Amino acid sequence: MLTKTDEAAPTDGPKHVAIIMDGNGRWAQSRGKPRLFGHSAGARRVRQIVEACPDLGVKYLTIFAFSTENWKRTQTEVAGLMLLFRRYIQKETKDLIENGIRVRFIGDRIKLDKKLVALMDELERVTAHNDLVHMTVALNYGGRDEVARATKRLAQEVADGKLSPDDVDEETLTRFLDTCVLPDPDLVIRTSGEARISNFLLWQSAYSEYEFIDTLWPDFTPEVFAKVLAGYGGRERRFGAVPA
Secondary structure (H helix, E strand, O other): OOOOOOOOOOOOOOOEEEEEOOOHHHHHHOOOOOHHHHHHHHHHHHHHHHHHHHHHOOOEEEEEEEEOOHHHOOHHHHHHHHHHHHHHHHHHHHHHHHOOEEEEEEOOOOOOOHHHHHHHHHHHHHOOOOOOEEEEEEEEEOHHHHHHHHHHHHHHHHHOOOOOHHHOOHHHHHOOOOOOOOOOOOEEEEOOOOOOOOOOOOOOOOOOEEEEOOOOHHHOOHHHHHHHHHHHOOOOOOOOOOOO
16 A cells, blocks of 8 residues: 655655665664665665655656675675565565556666566566556666666667767667666655765766765655655756856
8 A cells, every 4th residue: 555644745846766775784783683684674665665756746766776886795695685676576566566656677687686587577567557656676787887788789779870970969878778768867865874876877867956864774764755855846956057
C-alpha cells in the first residue's frame, strides 16, 4: 500500500529527484552492527520513499544503489549487497506492480550475476505499463562509465555510416545514454553529510539543484524528504541566464 504523508505536494516542486543513498554502513556501525545490517535498513527505507513520491509530486525517482567503484569494498559486503538486491526484487515485485511503480535499471550489467540480471529484466518487463512513479535504480553505475559506453555506441554508428560526424551534438549523445528516456533530474540529494557527487549522473545533472544533508540514509524518512522538497521551491533555476 502507498504511504500517505502529512505534507502536501509543492506546486513548484521537483518532478525528478535523484538520491545518493549514503550512510548505511555508518548507521549500522553506530549501533554496533555489521555494515550489511545498515544496507538492509536502507533497502526498507527505499520502499517508504518510493511510496511517498505521489503525495509529494515526484514523478521520477532515481536512486544510486551500487557504483562502478563499489567493487573495491570487501568481498563479504559486495556479496551481501548482491544478495540483498536479488531478495529486494523478489520481495517487492508484487507491490511495485500493484502500486503503479515503473522500474528501470541503469548501469553496466555485464559484470553482474546472471540471476540478478534476469530478475532485473523481468521486473522491468512486468512494470513497463505502470506510470504513477518511474523509479530508476543505478546498479553498477558510474557517470564516466556511462558516457564512455554511450560514446562508444555513437562512434560505432558513425563508423557504420548511420550517423554523420557533423550531426553529433549534445542531443545526439543524450540519445545514447542509459537515461535516454528520462528527463534530467531537477534535484539531487545526498545523505550522510558528504558533499560530493561520486560520479553520479554527471551529464544529466549539469543544471540540477543539489542538497547535501547530514541525515544518514536509513534515517531519511518521508517527512525529511518532504522538508527537502519544500526547500527546493524557494530556489531560482536560471540555467545560465540572468533574471528578467
